[in-house]
Amino acid sequence: MAQTTPDSIRHYVRIGLLAPLRDPDSGYKLFGDKDIKKVKFIGRAKGLGFTLRDIQTIFDHSNDGRSPCPAVRDIIRQRIDENRDRLAQLNNLQRRMDDALSKWKSMPDGEPDGEAICHLVESID
Amino acid sequence: MAQTTPDSIRHYVRIGLLAPLRDPDSGYKLFGDKDIKKVKFIGRAKGLGFTLRDIQTIFDHSNDGRSPCPAVRDIIRQRIDENRDRLAQLNNLQRRMDDALSKWKSMPDGEPDGEAICHLVESID
DNA sequence: CTTGACCTGTGTGCAACACCTGGGTCTTAC
DNA sequence: GTAAGACCCAGGTGTTGCACACAGGTCAAG
Structure with a gap:
């Protein structure tokens, strides 16, 4: 580690x-x-x-x-829950990123037109 | 979000x-x-x-x-890689935590003895 | 005219260090 | 004897993305 x-x-x-x-x-x-x-x-x-x-x-x-042991058991249960949540978030993020990247494969780059900042990003969601 | x-x-x-x-x-x-x-x-x-x-x-x-689009494509690839690493780390952590908690189920709390700080924690690895 | 709700910039705190500055100290080589 | 290199020190700053607090200004409604 x-x-x-x-x-x-x-x-x-x-x-x-x-x-x-x-x-x-x-x-x-x-x-x-x-x-x-x-x-x-x-x-x-x-x-x-x-x-x-x-x-x-x-x-x-x-x-x-x-004895710190009871606290230790409590704390790790909290950390496990938190970690589960974070994993879920990051898995969602991963999915969104992968989806975006593959969607962008068939899209051309755009030039600045004063309209959009980056149509790739703006095409998501 | x-x-x-x-x-x-x-x-x-x-x-x-x-x-x-x-x-x-x-x-x-x-x-x-x-x-x-x-x-x-x-x-x-x-x-x-x-x-x-x-x-x-x-x-x-x-x-x-x-056009920001090329940079956007580069950046998201980096972020995807980073996120993959992070996910792997957190999955490992999750496994270690789960293993610890289940191992501790069969272990009693210890009283401070000047020897160990918390034998639960010290029993891991 | 006052009350209350919103606005302002600035500073601090979070987590866990990494890096830098400016200096002291200690050992070893010449 | 001294100079170089390799340690050590405290303290400050930077990282990321805000949240919260503070002391005060502003504004519409009663």
């Missing part, structure tokens, strides 16, 4: 998802075992469709001593 | 996609026939997967007296 880059790590720190210790001298980030574990967790959770905000929620539950 | 709202119109003006005349007294936007035509065009083009930047390109061609 998408890689974990230095910039993504920086992003996680910026939004407070990670809070590594700092070297007092250099100000450099110091990642401990827990931070590494969190980074790995983020990767897995993202691979399951969780947003960074979802992951923050999970971390919050965990920090409060509550 | 997605509606054309006052805010979307404002957005189009902001990014220079529309440039309605202004009432010299009130500063209010005055939409002429060409603006209306453009708004309709934007709606159709968006319905075909064109981005606002794509649409700007089309308008630019049109304003330069060139």
Whole structure:
């Protein structure tokens, strides 16, 4: 999947998802075992469709001593529903695009006539 | 699909996609026939997967007296390819999510133990 | 003349980074 | 001893397509 880059790590720190210790001298980030574990967790959770905000929620539950598992089950059900909707939308879009392209095969290009902007586009729907 | 709202119109003006005349007294936007035509065009083009930047390109061609049709054909082919990739990704995601959820059905919630963050998530992959 | 409904431009927020700037630091090679 | 190269830092900006908020101007109706 998408890689974990230095910039993504920086992003996680910026939004407070990670809070590594700092070297007092250099100000450099110091990642401990827990931070590494969190980074790995983020990767897995993202691979399951969780947003960074979802992951923050999970971390919050965990920090409060509550089990995040019920929330995890709720969230993934939401994400599944959302993804189904998005898939349906994109499938519709795909169909419209394919239809348009094949319809345009038999149509000539038009020159600007002050009337239409692009008759290809305007011939759809 | 997605509606054309006052805010979307404002957005189009902001990014220079529309440039309605202004009432010299009130500063209010005055939409002429060409603006209306453009708004309709934007709606159709968006319905075909064109981005606002794509649409700007089309308008630019049109304003330069060139036919936008060749560009339109090129762009939609790109968008079709992108959408195919995106669909494949989302279908994979859907499968992973479904697999996870069904696997989790037979797993109990875990309490925080300082070891794992959420063993449900960590059991995947 | 006031009320309420609509308009104005500008700024911010969303998601998840990627890229850039301008600088500090650290190691290695000459 | 110093200079080059390879790291690191914080902070700001750009991406996409708006939605929402703010403080104020405008306008028709009562």
